[in-house]
């Protein structure tokens with residue numbers, strides 16, 4: 549493994565808000581672009597591209613993605629960003645708009661280069677301390693969990709904080725989130741996320757070419773996509789499909805190659821989910837992968853295991869944890885059959 553390189557593993561923050569006014573309307577989507585920039589400045593990343601529909605605004609960032617719904621915001625950042633530093637600003641801007649936080653979930657995998665991470669991401673303990681100090685006391689149901697696996701390179705760090713009403717809100721939405729982290733990507737497939745010498749290798753045109761050349765366009769064909777290629781390599785994509793979103797990020801460099809896929813969708817679209825997962829594995833053919841699903845049931849975990857198995861990967865571990873007033877997480881890891 550390389551001594552140092554780009555940290556592909558993302559940190560992910562999901563925050564839910566509620567409002568006294570039953571008609572929320574645009575809610576957080578009314579946040580001015582300058583306020584978003586101020587929040588992202590604290591994290592140390594910038595917006596490179598944006599797309600929106602009736603339900604959500606999706607931003608591709610210099611380091612991953614941001615999704616803004618009326619009462620939910622998801623920020624996912626990689627590299628050496630300081631994601632948790634967004635919290636105080638986010639709470640303050642939301643409060644000024646009459647929105648108060650009712651749920652927070654922070655998740656991440658195992659950093660490949662942990663020593664390169666700045667405060668407050670120097671350790672999970674430090675991250676939890678920072679979260680505990682930044683969140684208001686109405687989020688009284690709190691839990692931090694390190695979900696282990698047999699692969700030392702893949703474990704799942706989760707911090708959850710909720711108020712007593714949050715669970716009700718989440719269940720009524722009938723949504724689940726799937727976070728897939730893949731390492732040791734197939735070399736020839738990873739090579740498709742490099743630009744071509746002599747061409748304009750970055751931006752939307754090159755991003756679109758990568759989307760088409762890799763088959764990413766076929767994962768969720770109905771999604772409205774916003775794709776971006778980095779120079780000399782790297783790729784990010786946000787897809788929105790009604791209220792659902794998907795996002796892909798790729799660090800193709802040999803020695804620390806990494807790709808992530810994330811999907812928020814409805815629990816009743818199960819056949820689609822099998823198909824989506826199958827296509828994701830085909831695009832990257834990873835040596836090792838982890839899949840974390842929130843608000844899943846055991847049935848879905850078995851289906852995931854069976855889909856992945858068909859592509860030559862064996863399940864090495866499955867860990868389940870419950871988070872007070874926020875539901876459960878199922879974390880599974882897989883490695884390629886030797």
Ligand SMILES: C[S@+](CC[C@H](N)C(=O)[O-])C[C@H]1O[C@@H](n2cnc3c(N)ncnc32)[C@H](O)[C@@H]1O
Pocket residue numbers: 554555556557558610611612625626627778779780781782783784796797798799800801806807808
């Ligand atoms: C932002 S993208 C995707 C990040 C994502 N978390 C991942 O690795 O799956 C990271 C890739 O783009 C490359 N890259 C090139 N220029 C970059 C820039 N200005 N900011 C961030 N990444 C850049 C990195 O070397 C890496 O291969």
